[in-house]
Amino acid sequence: MEKIIEIKNLTKLYENGRGVKDISLDIFQGDIFGFLGPNGAGKTTAMKLMTGLIRPEFGDVKLFGYSVTAEYEKAMAKVGCLIEIAEAYAYLSAFENLKQSARFYPDVDEQRIDEVLELTGMLKYKREKPKKFSLGMKQRLGLAAAILSRPKLVILDEPLNGLDVEGMIDMRKLIHYLAEQEQTTFFISSHLIHDVELTCNRIGVIYNGQILNVESTQTILRNYATLENYFVSEVERNGRVSGSSC
Missing domain, CATH: 3.40.50.300 (P-loop containing nucleotide triphosphate hydrolases)
Known part of the structure; x- marks a missing residue:
């Protein structure tokens, strides 16, 4: 192995x-x-x-x-990682935050961004800004960024x-x-x-x-x-x- x-x-x-x-x-x-x-x-x-x-x-x-x-x-x-607090640009939407991260990965397109937002339960919030997010939503967005590049x-x-509790179950399933x-x-x-x-x-x-x-x-x-x-x-x-x- x-x-x-x-x-x-x-x-x-x-x-x-x-x-x-x-x-x-x-x-x-x-x-x-x-x-x-x-x-x-x-x-x-x-x-x-x-x-x-x-x-x-x-x-x-x-x-x-x-x-x-x-x-x-x-x-x-x-390697993808989420260490300590999930940071994000407060003035950009969830989608725009991930699009910034995607610039570092040539194989990541907008379809992949939508895919990780859906996987983490954040797709319905893709146009909202992190300054409005709860801690749990910020954690989900941070995980989406961590898995963005596969x-x-x-x-x-x-x-x-x-x-x-629902978020913990979703995280385990993912x-x-x-x-x-x-x-x-x-x-x-x-x-x-x-x-x-x-x-x-x-x-x-x-x-x-x-x-x-x-x-x-x-x-x-x-x-x-x-x-x-x-x-x-x-x-x-x-x-x-x-x-x-x-």
């Missing part, structure tokens, strides 16, 4: 002690990988390092075999933030559709345990900047009643919190 992401000894620490410490991880084609941890665990830092938004103090990330630090353009050529890897940082129909690999960070359980086929637990364990969702649920029970067990086993913390 093709290795899509290779993370080796990745380290980036801030003055407050937060960040990531000596992370190593492999993600394979077709994975819907859930990066599960509480706020402040290091998820966003890791994803910024993976996408070249910040540089590591030590270690490296390879996407499709290319180093993000040494061969950035080649590494990111088939990337083979999509990196999503807390993609369910701001979505209502992720599964793209993984099955277009063989898209996903790397998704979240602190929402239930949604990670329903969405991802492999899960890595990160706590205090370190990966505690990586396992398939199927194996986890064969040995634990819920993903939450597994998470608590991993954190306790690694001596990070007491049993009364969750």
